[in-house]
Amino acid sequence: MGEDYRPMWQGLGLDLDAHDALLGILGPLYEKTFTAQQKRPEGMKYFDFVMSEVHGLRIKELMDAKAAGRKVFGSFCVFVPEELILAVDGILVGLCAGAEFAPDEVEKLLPRNTCSLIKGAFGFALAKVCPFLEASDLVVGENTCDGKKKSYEIFRDLVNDLYVMDLPQMKNEAGRDLLRKEYRRFLARVEEVSGRKIEVAALKKAIHTVNAKRSALHRLAKLRAAKPVPISGLDGLLANQVAFYDDPVRFTQSVDKICDELDVRVKRGEGVADAGAPRILVSGCPMSVPNWKVPSIVEGTGAVIVGEESCVGERGTQHLTSSEGDTADNLIENIVERYFKIDCAVFTPNPSRLEHITRMVQDYQADGVIHYCLQFCSPYQIEAGPVEHSLEKRGIPALRIDTDYSQEDTGQIRTRVEAFVERLRS
Numbered sequence: 001m002g003e004d005y006r007p008m009w010q011g012l013g014l015d016l017d018a019h020d021a022l023l024g025i026l027g028p029l030y031e032k033t034f035t036a037q038q039k040r041p042e043g044m045k046y047f048d049f050v051m052s053e054v055h056g057l058r059i060k061e062l063m064d065a066k067a068a069g070r071k072v073f074g075s076f077c078v079f080v081p082e083e084l085i086l087a088v089d090g091i092l093v094g095l096c097a098g099a100e101f102a103p104d105e106v107e108k109l110l111p112r113n114t115c116s117l118i119k120g121a122f123g124f125a126l127a128k129v130c131p132f133l134e135a136s137d138l139v140v141g142e143n144t145c146d147g148k149k150k151s152y153e154i155f156r157d158l159v160n161d162l163y164v165m166d167l168p169q170m171k172n173e174a175g176r177d178l179l180r181k182e183y184r185r186f187l188a189r190v191e192e193v194s195g196r197k198i199e200v201a202a203l204k205k206a207i208h209t210v211n212a213k214r215s216a217l218h219r220l221a222k223l224r225a226a227k228p229v230p231i232s233g234l235d236g237l238l239a240n241q242v243a244f245y246d247d248p249v250r251f252t253q254s255v256d257k258i259c260d261e262l263d264v265r266v267k268r269g270e271g272v273a274d275a276g277a278p279r280i281l282v283s284g285c286p287m288s289v290p291n292w293k294v295p296s297i298v299e300g301t302g303a304v305i306v307g308e309e310s311c312v313g314e315r316g317t318q319h320l321t322s323s324e325g326d327t328a329d330n331l332i333e334n335i336v337e338r339y340f341k342i343d344c345a346v347f348t349p350n351p352s353r354l355e356h357i358t359r360m361v362q363d364y365q366a367d368g369v370i371h372y373c374l375q376f377c378s379p380y381q382i383e384a385g386p387v388e389h390s391l392e393k394r395g396i397p398a399l400r401i402d403t404d405y406s407q408e409d410t411g412q413i414r415t416r417v418e419a420f421v422e423r424l425r426s
């Protein structure tokens with residue numbers, strides 16, 4: 001980071017020493033994980049720049065936008081509809097923390113057997129190291145899993161302002177009605193925070209902006225179906241992670257630029273790994289920055305990840321929102337329709353997730369699936385068994401990995417992944 005952002009961080013209330021410690025870990029980890037990779041597309045330099053400035057220039061942009069009257073909304077879940085926020089000229093940023101921080105302080109508030117994602121969010125808030133959280137005018141929580149639902153009762157005291165959205169658990173008419181009512185209640189709050197009323201033209205434009213972002217990610221995903229694959233799984237994941245932080249229009253242009261470059265690679269038959277490298281689909285809990293442990297291990301074995309069935313990946317982006325309709329009611333209904341399709345494991349039953357995993361295996365020519373779970377995440381851990389059995393029954397090798405944000409199990413995971421990759425090679 002070129003500019004001195006310390007006064008800005010101080011103004012946001014960050015603990016500068018703790019924040020320095022975080023950046024001190026992140027920089028080298030990023031270099032080891034990403035910049036050290038071979039045959040990276042040139043276009044990834046944009047993402048390297050974004051990541052190097054994620055707490056600097058991007059936060060300055062947010063602060064400049066706030067000074068100009070725009071509001072920042074922070075969220076932990078892909079059920080928070082970006083379209084509604086953009087339509088009132090707001091900015092949505094992802095807040096999930098992909099690293100452990102201040103664990104002793106966290107465990108004074110949460111049981112030890114809480115998933116790392118929730119603990120990470122608490123750690124970043126307690127240690128005052130997340131400028132996105134501090135810059136948020138409204139933090140939006142959601143009643144998805146029990147861990148999140150109950151922890152928001154405590155998290156409320158750690159943030160400027162917390163709003164909690166209720167969400168359905170079943171895909172039936174009652175569930176759809178609840179989502180509709182909750183999105184309308186949320187819209188009222190978004191309008192209140194932003195001081196603007198939603199207008200049809202602005203909502204349509206917001207739908208187009210978010211659709212364009214998702215379409216660019218779809219284009220990137222499709223290119224990963226090529227043999228040999230033109231981009232690493234780590235870089236594919238990174239693009240999906242950056243989607244939660246970056247300006248959506250600039251992000252879309254940057255992903256499209258990479259895709260142009262990858263198109264050329266695919267035409268020339270150039271890949272980041274050998275054409276014979278085992279191809280793996282990762283499915284399960286979301287991986288937020290800097291949670292790169294399992295993909296690093298997998299690609300370190302010579303295998304390549306060709307897709308993510310995850311909310312930081314295709315589960316979060318797979319559907320577009322229709323912009324058909326002439327009234328705000330029509331468009332809100334389209335938004336309800338689109339988000340109601342998300343097949344998070346908090347839904348019961350949740351058959352479309354398994355269908356999606358199977359489809360992705362075919363679409364991306366995957367040789368096997370790694371089901372990734374955070375420990376103590378009941379929804380995904382319980383779905384892992386049926387997913388694994390169903391895949392194996394169809395002749396698709398599957399490996400279940402349950403882990404957390406620590407590095408203690410790295411050796412053990414590597415041994416299991418190596419054995420799985422050997423199985424895929426044979």
Ligand code: BJ8
Pocket residue numbers: 076077078079115116117118144145146147148285286311342344345346374376377378379380
């Ligand atoms: S739509 S996956 S982003 S809820 S890992 S906190 S589920 S115990 S993150 Fe998620 Fe929305 Fe669903 Fe997607 Fe709970 Fe599990 Fe922890 Fe989790």
